[in-house]
Amino acid sequence: MSQSGTGKLPTEFPVFPLSGALLLPQGKLPLNIFEPRYRAMVEDALAAGRVIGMVQPDESRPGTPSGPALYRVGCLGRLSSFSETEDGRYLITLTGLARFAISVELEMQRGYRRVRADLARFRDDLDAKPVAAAVDRDALTEALRSYFNARGFDANWNAINELPDHALIVTLAMVCPFDPVEKQALLEAPKTTDLASTLLTLLQMGAHAPDTGRQGRHAS
Numbered sequence: 001m002s003q004s005g006t007g008k009l010p011t012e013f014p015v016f017p018l019s020g021a022l023l024l025p026q027g028k029l030p031l032n033i034f035e036p037r038y039r040a041m042v043e044d045a046l047a048a049g050r051v052i053g054m055v056q057p058d059e060s061r062p063g064t065p066s067g068p069a070l071y072r073v074g075c076l077g078r079l080s081s082f083s084e085t086e087d088g089r090y091l092i093t094l095t096g097l098a099r100f101a102i103s104v105e106l107e108m109q110r111g112y113r114r115v116r117a118d119l120a121r122f123r124d125d126l127d128a129k130p131v132a133a134a135v136d137r138d139a140l141t142e143a144l145r146s147y148f149n150a151r152g153f154d155a156n157w158n159a160i161n162e163l164p165d166h167a168l169i170v171t172l173a174m175v176c177p178f179d180p181v182e183k184q185a186l187l188e189a190p191k192t193t194d195l196a197s198t199l200l201t202l203l204q205m206g207a208h209a210p211d212t213g214r215q216g217r218h219a220s
Helices: 036-047 120-126 137-151 157-162 165-175 180-187 192-208
Strands: 012-017 028-033 051-055 073-084 090-109 112-118
Touching (some): 012 036, 036 051, 137 157, 137 165
Parallel strands (some): 012 051
Antiparallel strands (some): 012 112, 090 112
């Protein structure tokens, strides 16, 4: 497996196409894996590098022989926890490492998709120290309250208030049920400040838009 110029991260790895699922650098994404090809993907990842790329299908483009077209930008995650259930499912958590841009899709392996990717464009994602975001915490909290109220969501406000700015932004961007195009906009925000600004805008818009039953996260 070839490596990039960004530390020891590989440039070729499996990808898990999943609409509405967002992984961001330093975020944690739990997944319930039950489809055979994706169980094979997890098994292979455990044996070679422990990395999987998360990427969304791009419904605006025609499909390919390997399946739906993919957005060009995804996020590479390290398989940081793993357990197997009695009925053969894998419960895993991916910890976000760095975003990537797909250069070319490779031949499928054991039924799952693989890519060669460029991580150099997002080398700043590998900074182990979270970048402080220039976010108006009061405005973000107000927008979040309105968004949750509009959708009838409950929240642990004590836990939310205790999160540092960067962790709060990453967590909200990943867990709020934005649609796939909005999730992709969050993923492709160049810097943390842009991510914070985009998140605030989506929360404010979502608080005033009808809830049409957005797609929840699932895994195969």
